[in-house]
Amino acid sequence: MNDLFLRACRGEHVERVPVWMMRQAGRYLPEYRRVRERADFLTMCRTPELAVEVTLQPVDLIGVDAAIIFSDILVVPQAMGMGLSVDEGVGPIFHAPLKHEDDFAQLREPDPREALAYMLDALRLARRELDGRVPLIGFAGAPWTLASYMIEGRGTKQFAKAKRLLVERPDLAHDLLAKLADQVGRFLVAQVEAGAQAVQLFDSWAGALGERDFREFALPYMARAAQHVRPTGVPVIAFAPGAAWALEEIAEATGASVLGLDWTMDATTAHARTAALPVSRQGNFDPCWLYAPPAEIRRRAHAMCDAFGGQRHVANLGHGILPDVPPAHALAFVEAVQEWRPA
Amino acid sequence: MNDLFLRACRGEHVERVPVWMMRQAGRYLPEYRRVRERADFLTMCRTPELAVEVTLQPVDLIGVDAAIIFSDILVVPQAMGMGLSVDEGVGPIFHAPLKHEDDFAQLREPDPREALAYMLDALRLARRELDGRVPLIGFAGAPWTLASYMIEGRGTKQFAKAKRLLVERPDLAHDLLAKLADQVGRFLVAQVEAGAQAVQLFDSWAGALGERDFREFALPYMARAAQHVRPTGVPVIAFAPGAAWALEEIAEATGASVLGLDWTMDATTAHARTAALPVSRQGNFDPCWLYAPPAEIRRRAHAMCDAFGGQRHVANLGHGILPDVPPAHALAFVEAVQEWRPA
Numbered sequence: 001m002n003d004l005f006l007r008a009c010r011g012e013h014v015e016r017v018p019v020w021m022m023r024q025a026g027r028y029l030p031e032y033r034r035v036r037e038r039a040d041f042l043t044m045c046r047t048p049e050l051a052v053e054v055t056l057q058p059v060d061l062i063g064v065d066a067a068i069i070f071s072d073i074l075v076v077p078q079a080m081g082m083g084l085s086v087d088e089g090v091g092p093i094f095h096a097p098l099k100h101e102d103d104f105a106q107l108r109e110p111d112p113r114e115a116l117a118y119m120l121d122a123l124r125l126a127r128r129e130l131d132g133r134v135p136l137i138g139f140a141g142a143p144w145t146l147a148s149y150m151i152e153g154r155g156t157k158q159f160a161k162a163k164r165l166l167v168e169r170p171d172l173a174h175d176l177l178a179k180l181a182d183q184v185g186r187f188l189v190a191q192v193e194a195g196a197q198a199v200q201l202f203d204s205w206a207g208a209l210g211e212r213d214f215r216e217f218a219l220p221y222m223a224r225a226a227q228h229v230r231p232t233g234v235p236v237i238a239f240a241p242g243a244a245w246a247l248e249e250i251a252e253a254t255g256a257s258v259l260g261l262d263w264t265m266d267a268t269t270a271h272a273r274t275a276a277l278p279v280s281r282q283g284n285f286d287p288c289w290l291y292a293p294p295a296e297i298r299r300r301a302h303a304m305c306d307a308f309g310g311q312r313h314v315a316n317l318g319h320g321i322l323p324d325v326p327p328a329h330a331l332a333f334v335e336a337v338q339e340w341r342p343a
Numbered sequence: 344m345n346d347l348f349l350r351a352c353r354g355e356h357v358e359r360v361p362v363w364m365m366r367q368a369g370r371y372l373p374e375y376r377r378v379r380e381r382a383d384f385l386t387m388c389r390t391p392e393l394a395v396e397v398t399l400q401p402v403d404l405i406g407v408d409a410a411i412i413f414s415d416i417l418v419v420p421q422a423m424g425m426g427l428s429v430d431e432g433v434g435p436i437f438h439a440p441l442k443h444e445d446d447f448a449q450l451r452e453p454d455p456r457e458a459l460a461y462m463l464d465a466l467r468l469a470r471r472e473l474d475g476r477v478p479l480i481g482f483a484g485a486p487w488t489l490a491s492y493m494i495e496g497r498g499t500k501q502f503a504k505a506k507r508l509l510v511e512r513p514d515l516a517h518d519l520l521a522k523l524a525d526q527v528g529r530f531l532v533a534q535v536e537a538g539a540q541a542v543q544l545f546d547s548w549a550g551a552l553g554e555r556d557f558r559e560f561a562l563p564y565m566a567r568a569a570q571h572v573r574p575t576g577v578p579v580i581a582f583a584p585g586a587a588w589a590l591e592e593i594a595e596a597t598g599a600s601v602l603g604l605d606w607t608m609d610a611t612t613a614h615a616r617t618a619a620l621p622v623s624r625q626g627n628f629d630p631c632w633l634y635a636p637p638a639e640i641r642r643r644a645h646a647m648c649d650a651f652g653g654q655r656h657v658a659n660l661g662h663g664i665l666p667d668v669p670p671a672h673a674l675a676f677v678e679a680v681q682e683w684r685p686a
Contacts, residue, residue, distance in 0.1 A: 157500070160665050163631035167639065210629050210661075211609040245587070245608070265588070266554040286553050288506035296510065318553075322503050 001132040005066040008314045009198055009235035009258050011280050017305055017313055018065035019337040020137075021330065023320030024058035025070045029327055031057050041086040045071050048122040055126050059134055061327070062334050066135050066198075066314075069126055069191075071119050073141030073202055076183060077150050079115035081108045097153030097161075104176055112187040120194035127195035138196030140188050142203035142240070143180035143221035144214075147173070149205075159208040166217055173217060181221040185228025192232045199229060200237040200260065207242015214243060223253040230255060237282055241319060244273075251277045258282050263318025267307035281308060284318035285333065290325045294332035301336035310342045344475040348409040351657045352541055352578035352601050354623050360648055360656055361408035362680040363480075364673065366663030367401035368413045370431065372670055374400050384429040388414050391465040398469050402477055404670070405677050409478050409541075409657075412469055412534075414462050416484030416545055419526060420493050422458035424451045431666075440496030440504075447519055455530040463537035470538035481539030483531050485546035485583070486523035486564035487557075490516070492548075502551040509560055516560060524564040528571025535575045542572060543580040543603065550585015557586060566596040573598060580625055584662060587616075594620045601625050606661025610650035624651060627661035628676065633668045637675035644679035653685045 004018035026032055032054050035044065044050045051070040058064045074092050078084040083095035098104055113120065126136055141149075148162035149155070165173050188199045203222050206214060218240070226236050238250050239260025251259055251274075261270045261283030274281050289300055305315065315337040321330060347361035370376055375397050378387065387393045394413040401407045417435050421427040426438035441447055456463065469479055484492075491505035492498070508516050531542045546565050549557060561583070569579050581593050582603025594602055594617075604613045604626030617624050632643055648658065658680040664673060 155500075157498075158631070158662075158665065160631055160634075160667070163629075164634040167632055167635035207607070210606050211612060213629070245612075263553050264550070269554060269588075286506075286556070288501070288503055289510055291503075291507040292510035319501075322501065324503070 002065055002134050005314060006135050006197060006235065008312065009237070009280050011257070011312050013311065017308075017310055017315050017337050017340060019315035019334050020064040020066040020068065021058070021317050021321050021334070024062065024064055024068065024330075025054040026321055027323035028321055028325045028330060029057055029061065031061060041072070042084070045075060046118045048118060048125045051119075051122040052126045052129055055122070056129060059130070062331050063338070064134070064334055065338075066137055067126060067130060068137040068139060068200070069119065069123050069196070071122070071139070073139070073146065073204070074149060075116060075119060076140060076180070076187060077146055079108075079110055079112065080183065081106065082150060091155050092149065094150060094153045098150050098176075101172065104172055107176075107179065109179060109183055112183070112190045116187060116190070120190055123191055123194040123196055135197040136195060137198050137200060137237075138188065138191030139200040139202060140184045140191075140225070142201045142206075142218070143177045143184060143225060144209070144218035145203050145205045146180050146184070147176050148208065150176075159205060163208065163213070166213055177217060177221040178224070181224035182228070184225040188225065188229045189232060192229065192234050196234065198235040198237060200239060201226060201254075201256075203238075203240040203243070205242075206240035206246070209243075211245070214246060215249070219246065219249060219253050222250070223255075226254040226256060239282070247273055248277065251279045258314065260316075261318060263287065267304040271307045271309065280312040280314060282314040282316050284316070287317045287319050287322050287325070290317075290321065290329045290333060292329075294329060297329055297332045298336040301333050302340050305337060305340040306343070310340075345408055345477050348657060349478050349540060349578065351655065352580070352623050354600070354655050357654065360651075360653055360658050360680050360683060362658035362677050363407040363409040363411065364401070364660050364664050364677070367405065367407055367411065367673075368397040369664055370666035371664055371668045371673060372400055372404065374404060379431070384415070384431055385427065388418060389461045391461060391468045394462075394465040395469045395472055398465070399472060402473070405674050406681070407477070407677055408681075409480055410469060410473060411480040411482060411543070412462065412466050412539070414465070414482070416482070416489065416547070417492060418459060418462060419483060419523070419530060420489055422451075422453055422455065423526065424449065425493060434498050435492065437493060437496045441493050441519075444515065447515055450519075450522065452522060452526055455526070455533045459530060459533070463533055466534055466537040466539055478540040479538060480541050480543060480580075481531065481534030482543040482545060483527045483534075483568070485544045485549075485561070486520045486527060486568060487552065487561035488546050488548045489523050489527070490519050491551065493519075502548060506551065506556070509556055520560060520564040521567070524567035525571070527568040531568065531572045532575060535572065535577050539577065541578040541580060543582060544568060544597075544599075546581075546583040546586070548585075549583035549589075552586075554588070557589060558592070562589065562592060562596050565593070566598075569597040569599060582625070590616055591620065594622045601657065603659075604661060606630065610647040614650045614652065623655040623657060625657040625659050627659070630660045630662050630665050630668070633660075633664065633672045633676060635672075637672060640672055640675045641679040644676050645683050648680060648683040649686070653683075
């Protein structure tokens, strides 16, 4: 049984650096696209057999050291009553974004064991099918990121509607974020009960907030969600891309075992910033570097491993893998990490 | 004659902090929208009378301490032969993005005095009409930002095509960036000759690059463009939003008089990072904070001025003003800066 990933998350000694890739169950794999031809994105999320099939593909085809359950962060707002469509390429769309005070009040707070049973079933099935080959990761979106999608209705560049709420109606924003933090926290605990051996919290739109707003509206609620998970003892990976300035504060506030690192920092900088923190580090290869020729990918992956030094490091990309990356390049990245040893 | 802006750029003592707003000649003003109803965006850029009319609106209506000529950073690639449409709301689109080696080779390098005469005429006319009331700012896009638009064809989130070129064909990327640096540099010098009293270089997509790529593909070419301007003696404002980590390197490499600061840092952090550098600072109010009630805008604007201390500071937003900000809120921001005095 390959438990390198879990040991690296816990800061235990590892013989080699474990590696997985965010969005590794994704469109860059022809095998994924074949499943996707048979079902739309949300149907794949809601059908455990399909979700597990694509969850396992990168383990079988690329040889990653961890599986992450195939799902989407927006299943939580959907379970709270918000109609959702996901069109890969365009991105997710909420049919009726939150606008009026009533919209906020009408959000449901269902038991995730019921409302999100399909994802928990997928986790159980994935654990069975993995049969100990590699650990299984669960995940959820952090409250600020979910809230901003729920208000905007879709991804935007500026997040002006969501940020407008923060200054116009901070009371409403705090209520929503608190509700989301507990909903997400309970969901993550349910995922652990269903078999997730680590969980990642994605605050994907952390970079839309400046320091002041991040500290008031994002960090405390990401921390509140993470605190739900602490009694379970499974590692929490806290990932807030675009907020590299806040790494120390994120580690402190969330108590996460692992800090996710985006690609904006060189690995040497990322290591310098995190080496003294009581966390493991996950990241941070620029996904666009996977377009380089495989020999160059290998050089850069080795340089990343050199920078982190081989311990308390889970190699990963600094953002999701892009859909037009050749699978051979993803394989080159994974193999380069797995063959690397400290000098 | 109000030359507070120029004195603050040069680091000279000012009695009060000058203020202007990026994209101040823009859709948030009903008076701008009335001009825009008569002509499309690029026609406004290419018609000096219209460009000057909207350039002067924020001086007359909001009382800003500097005017910036109405134009667009993409007029440079357009002058080099690339067909362009600009649809406000959707953003600019190049009809035939650069793809093949031939596309790169076919780019023209025209004399900006001819190919961009319409913008230089607008600058001359604006200087006449301003008649010394406030200084006039020219601008251009920095090479990396222009290159990424030329390759992508439009703004994107990931800039994957442009970044792909950097790893697949670094030779082609460097050739394009060098060409753009000289084209932009010559254009800025022509703007100074036509009456611009300061120029701003916008590297709007700096944040799409990690450290390594920024240092190889963005910074040297932004610096090369800035160096063209140095003999003219007018202040250069270097603005690379999303690359706050690089402020010290940008100041050093470009020799800019003024560092533009985005909204991602609190003003206290921005001041701490820049106080010891031989530059003035421009920024950095979060544009979304202009949605706050005017009394709150005033408090936050004063806090920003407090943080920078009143000297070597040009108050501005940390990004362009958003189109749905009430003009009264823009006015509250400008007046709050203008009434502020150090404690």
